[in-house]
Amino acid sequence: GQNIDQPTEMTATEGAIVQINCTYQTSGFNGLFWYQQHAGEAPTFLSYNVLDGLEEKGRFSSFLSRSKGYSYLLLKELQMKDSASYLCAVECERGSTLGRLYFGRGTQLTVWP
């Protein structure tokens, strides 16, 4: 089976930096996504990594190590609106195994003033 682990909850203060980790063990790997989800709303795309290394996009960065089965999402200059659940998702092979996305259970981040 597919196994994707991330912490259940994290807290941080406004203006700080937080790192949300994700480890995965999957049969096949075609990329890793991070999504943000506010309570009761749809997940929205944040980042995608397929090669090892860091992808930076404004205040958000995502890192991937394929050999270690590990990724993290780094959020800088935290704002109150960043309080949300952050979902790590691994895509298995496209084509023959149909490009399925497997999600972790999400990390609920609370940002305090």
Place this chain on the structure above:
Amino acid sequence: EAQVTQNPRYLITVTGKKLTVTCSQNMNHEYMSWYRQDPGLGLRQIYYSMNVEVTDKGDVPEGYKVSRKEKRNFPLILESPSPNQTSLYFCASHQDSMNTEAFFGQGTRLTVV
């Protein structure tokens, strides 16, 4: 505007009364999926479809049916709903190529009494 549209947004029904949740996307995506989201369990895939007339079971398909007669539509059918199908449901679609994120519908909150 590129979007995935689900209907209805909210539904309360009784056990055993057949219902359909519709999902439509306007991005000509090949790949569509249905997920349910429950507290502490994260997003779990119910069914997915790689293209018209090609569907397959996800991780929790029991009690659900789907069809993909047209590329844009992917309805979720509950033939005989039960209280354990009370959940938040999301439809998603993506292009069948590298580095393309999934787009999610707004969600359908279903309560079965």
